Amino acid sequence: MFYNGNSLDFIPILLNEFIIKRTKEILRGEHVSDLLIWEILGIGTILTSIISAISQLRSELARVNKTLNKIALLIGVPDEVTEDVTEELLSHIAEGKKIKAIKRYRMVTGHGLKESKEYVDSLTKEIT
Known part of the structure; x- marks a missing residue:
């Protein structure tokens, strides 16, 4: 796993590794317990947080883009x-x-x- 420190790309990788590991344990009959439900809920919470953060970033990017377009018009940047x-x-x-x-x-x-x-x-x- 490679992490360059510039993005959150490592989160899906970690989740994927965790899911693969847990799936193998379950298929072998190891560690099957109520904790599995909590782990799935935890992963769901993390994914929901990530989706929310992405949505907020998109909104912020749209706002910044509108501001930049207004500035470009004011200073005469050609179309x-x-x-x-x-x-x-x-x-x-x-x-x-x-x-x-x-x-x-x-x-x-x-x-x-x-x-x-x-x-x-x-x-x-x-x-x-």
């Missing part, structure tokens, strides 16, 4: 999408190739699927 790309996206949308437009937007900007779909949807609303 990632040029007029040529916008025309190309509009052409794909008009031809009914929305997925191709989303892929092109992702390639140009490096944005994720959700952001790309939202952008293409906003262009679609402008057309109609």
